[in-house]
Amino acid sequence: MIPLDSDLILKSLDFENASIPGQKRVERYLADVRGSFADTQAFEAALARGNPLLYAVAGVEPPDGPGQLHYGLGILYPGKIGNEYYLTKGHYHSVRECAEVYIGLKGKGAMLLEDGTTGESRMVSLGEKEVVYVPGNTAHRTVNTGNEPLVYVGVYPSNAGHDYGSIAQNNFRMVIVEEGGKPVMKPRST
């Protein structure tokens, strides 16, 4: 367990720089999410024009142990590829049963949830003052449906781990796209 004098006990969240000072920060650029967007032609066209930063995640991950927690600050920038909103790769937890609690701090977005057993999907709003409970065995992806950066914190059991491979292989069954000016969840066209 973390000792009381550890600098991990108190962290400040830097929204502007999408960081937690003193902590590692992972950046994902457009080129890093190849295969995530449904419209591959629009993706390649966008990438030919530039390789923008889509999102960044800064994590506080003290040593594992029963009852311990990890958390991360996520910032996802606004934009679209075709009519599909900028998104995170999405993941299951390596320990499938582990839940995660997302707390929206700023901006306007949504989460795409997919049940790992039934394939059932749900689009859930994630914005300021909204909390999304991601149940165990549920793939989850965040999208930015607004015009400013979406900022959120996710808290998860320390042993959860991240399984990106399953998503990379099968992607999500559904996409979240803009239709008539608002987010709609619909089946990925094949």
Add this chain to the structure above:
Amino acid sequence: MIPLDSDLILKSLDFENASIPGQKRVERYLADVRGSFADTQAFEAALARGNPLLYAVAGVEPPDGPGQLHYGLGILYPGKIGNEYYLTKGHYHSVRECAEVYIGLKGKGAMLLEDGTTGESRMVSLGEKEVVYVPGNTAHRTVNTGNEPLVYVGVYPSNAGHDYGSIAQNNFRMVIVEEGGKPVMKPRST
């Protein structure tokens, strides 16, 4: 685990009413925290003048299970008894090893942490854009050191439980008081 169509998946946080609509809300008035403040004379004098609401907590606590989480929205109002800031009763987790992550959403406050084994204490700032990691086996109390309500979310393992009894019996070794206009942690006078 929560099914994807559960209304627990998405909750909004109502700062003004200190509530999560649809969820149970616990209120603690001054009379409920008898024994918590060091200055008992000031406490009784204040109680004779009225019994204000000190804090409220609304929780989302789906069924327990390995890897599952609970969370609560806390709102702690500003004020002092003598020079000691308004506070929550404070607790250990019944499953002592369980950690908790507090995310400050609004206002200005602090947490008083006390190691359950060594008795070592630490005062940690908790305010907007600040995250406090409460390690396992650590008693924790929140205080409001500002002039407006302090709003925060706490996330904890679903099996953590709340042990208020140990605090009720022994209280914290330290108090957080105002000295020279700012919060200071000092030993409880006996």
